[in-house]
Amino acid sequence: MLRSHTCGELRLSDVSKEVVLCGWVQTSRDLGGLTFVDLRDRFGVTQLSFNMDTDPVMCEKGRQLGREFVVQAKGEVVERSNKNKTIPTGEIEIIVKELTVLNKSVTPPFTIEDQTNGGDELRMKYRYLDLRRQVVRKNLELRHRMAIETRNYLDKQHFLEVETPVLIKSTPEGARDFVVPSRMNQGQFYALPQSPQTFKQLLMVSGFDRYYQIVKCFRDEDLRADRQPEFTQIDCEMSFVEQEDILNTFEGLVKHLFKTVKGVDIPEMPRMSYADAMKYYGNDKPDTRFEMRFTELNEVVKGVGFKVFDEAELVVAICAKGAADYTRKQLDELTDFVKRPQIGATGLVYARYGNDGSIKSSVDKFYNEDELKKWVKICNAELGDLLLILAGNAEKTRKAMSELRLEMGNRLGLRDKNTFSCLWVVDFPLLEWNEGDTNLLASLAGRWVAKHHPFTSPKPEDIALLDSDPGAVRANAYDMVINGVEVGGGSIRIYNKDLQAKMFSVLGFTNEEAQKQFGFLMNAFEFGAPPHGGIAFGFDRLCSLFGGADSIRDFIAFPKNNAGRDMMIESPSEISEEQLHELKLILRQDEVKKN
């Protein structure tokens, strides 16, 4: 090794040792007679000391060192007179006796500090410099630790990590696949997996019993903030289980991660039905760090002549604790918030329940105090609380109220990044109607599509509804939600060929299409498929949640931007005519945009 120690390990007990350190020049301070250089590596920072009186030649060398130079320094560990108690190596320094510049550096385009002056674009282009910043590197160290602990837990539970193929077959029933032209099988394509779903199910048919994999998956989606075309899943499957077995096993995994990585104890995770999540939070991934559940007011607001409420399918309130003193300005801001096009409410009604017991609403014209008291009561409001009320079409109003609830949670400081509230949302609908989602192939518009995926089993008691009322069929499907973020989801699978064929038929597949795309799986079900189910966690998202960040990008070493481009290596890029020729592909030149 070119060093005897890292820049993070020397202590007072090492004083008088001769050591060799390697690292980058973080800062250099020239105090005339003395020059101090902070030498940085992944493990820490150690101060190098140069003295003009005792060794002027060496001191001159030290003065020449520029920011981010790579240096090898030999010298003696001595006790510092001016100790820095904020870093573990702060009690010692190195009197440098030999100094070698291993590599120089031009001036970086932004500062290598926790608070950098580099903008997003510059940081992405010079990602290798951005990764030198401790705050970014710590994120990837966290990710490493999460992966290690995930494997430790699952290995102890007898899960086998099995690698599934990356070059698979395009089955465009869901989001778009990335495809890979085959040179050896001309005119044919592989596809990159959106998940290893069918393979992990086949492993269950193979009797592997418990499978997992931390695995890259791919989805060719349109521009979307904080989505990556390639992302990582903790992908798992178990045999001979019922839903509760899976929930318990993976609740255990997440608790283990919180405990070992963050030292946080997570209590038992509640189970909430999808129907309740929508009813009480307007959201299938409710942020349960705070209550503020919805109260439906239809029973107490209708029939007094307030047309907005009378004509509404749903009138719904939240109770913001202690916010009765909100100013007119604050309430106007909230009204503007709900009227934004992304939220789309037409207005906001409020009622202040003053500390003096008075109730003042924005619709006093229509409701007298006795009537308002009913609102307060049904909402369990206390003195000093503020009721916020939206009305209209049930679905849209719930969505809008969910946004308002989260906004109030922010305003009232109820969404602390270091508090973690976990739950399971269960009993999802099996299907949803696709009006024309642009992330799906256009040919799938106007059809039922699987809410989870086509291999999810319907609840046995709902199977009869598959023909008569597909939208009402509930699935054995579940999501884990933490702080309003869906971190994982899964289902108990179909393991019967006929039911799987029925499911494909409901999804609009002909028998031939189903057989062509998924024949291998349906055939496998004929050879003794066990009951099985599984789950996948979004690993990038889970890491960012543990790291207390909103964006996943800084938990990925080399992320792509929202247009799917890697700005550092400048990819994607054009390929050579020779490559296109070998693949027997022609670009539709007339429509190719020159980049």
Added chain:
Amino acid sequence: MLRSHTCGELRLSDVSKEVVLCGWVQTSRDLGGLTFVDLRDRFGVTQLSFNMDTDPVMCEKGRQLGREFVVQAKGEVVERSNKNKTIPTGEIEIIVKELTVLNKSVTPPFTIEDQTNGGDELRMKYRYLDLRRQVVRKNLELRHRMAIETRNYLDKQHFLEVETPVLIKSTPEGARDFVVPSRMNQGQFYALPQSPQTFKQLLMVSGFDRYYQIVKCFRDEDLRADRQPEFTQIDCEMSFVEQEDILNTFEGLVKHLFKTVKGVDIPEMPRMSYADAMKYYGNDKPDTRFEMRFTELNEVVKGVGFKVFDEAELVVAICAKGAADYTRKQLDELTDFVKRPQIGATGLVYARYGNDGSIKSSVDKFYNEDELKKWVKICNAELGDLLLILAGNAEKTRKAMSELRLEMGNRLGLRDKNTFSCLWVVDFPLLEWNEGDTNLLASLAGRWVAKHHPFTSPKPEDIALLDSDPGAVRANAYDMVINGVEVGGGSIRIYNKDLQAKMFSVLGFTNEEAQKQFGFLMNAFEFGAPPHGGIAFGFDRLCSLFGGADSIRDFIAFPKNNAGRDMMIESPSEISEEQLHELKLILRQDEVKKN
């Protein structure tokens, strides 16, 4: 869980417990009054017992169970009268009281036994059934254990696992890339990585110090036995190291794997130069489980009028211990062996050193006993040994002799799969001349190409030769070889922009091409790149070696055949017009073969 225990865990101490097992019917024996069913899962086999006298209804049910049916059985653990000492559960059986068929099975196309009657093609098509066979599943369990222990070792050595991107940029300087058309960036393509090489080097520039990843890589190669278009590497990189540091660190990894996974102690691994490997074994991955090193005979065979030897650039011998009694037939077989077109020798000369001290050669006409004694002496032959001699062009003769040596190793039983001989081959040439390798783009023919890759550093003392004699430049490159298999290889990297630019120039890149393809890396070298180096192990190959198998295919859950096809899912396959349209691609229909 649908079971209380697995099929591998019940013992005598569990007798009289009520248990529930789930699994597959391995075999069923109907002995009239008694029916026995072997129930199998990943963890083992447990015998279910049915008695026609005591429970005729249940016994009838048991008799109906077909091979590979999936069954849930409740019952009582009892001691077996007829114990099976060959399996851990062989002392007990289950008196079945409740029996549920969870899924039926049609008859499998081949038997689910260690020795199956299924051919290769059938096994690949029904891989999910093939994986039920214990011998195949054990391979994947070994692979899981290898991955866990690899991570344990590297984590303890402060390596960070960092995921590098799969959608990268095509840089066709080596083997062919698989490419991925971008829908969002039309006319442009991603490429799948042949290795994370540039990214791991950038992580070193970022100061990550020690990186590893167990990662899928991709190479679009022509048909080749036992190669897969996607394969897995243990990919590693370290900063502030010299070659010996890397060799020691990864010698440690492989020793750790042998110790923890196989219980085998591996001694210190010798270092052998590439030049010596070629000289003494005719092979840069010598199988050192046995000696039989080459002896060059030029000095002792020339000038007596035997034209074949006189005109040969190289005359080389191996000494096969104790094979002097080889029959004429055996020697003819060896002659046929070396004359096969793949080996290409024109003939084989031998000399028997009989136990009586006599020496008989196939060229007695030209060499008298005194001369032959010189051969025996220079080869260190002992009484009873057989000398085998080839002559001709040096390079071709060494290659042919290497094949003959391995063949003799096989014939003499010197290549035991449970013996492991590890070594490092070092000081590889930096470059090799590409006559027209069909696995490279045609445009690279008639050029120097990197033997390892373009980022490998030349030995400092050889840099001057880069212009005058590129083929003579040695690299700081090394391979780990076990039992004649190259399991890993790596190098100390270039970390200086000018030297990297020089290297690209030697490889025939214009400045513009080098900048366009690898500008990001050369720019990174300007910001303080540390000295660094690394290695990658072929994980599939390493697992197959540990498993004592020749083929990697059974250490991959879902392998592709030699044409790159997945026979189970039938991939690659055609994609829809809609997909092609969105990607703005046209197939060159006239040349597309219909499959």
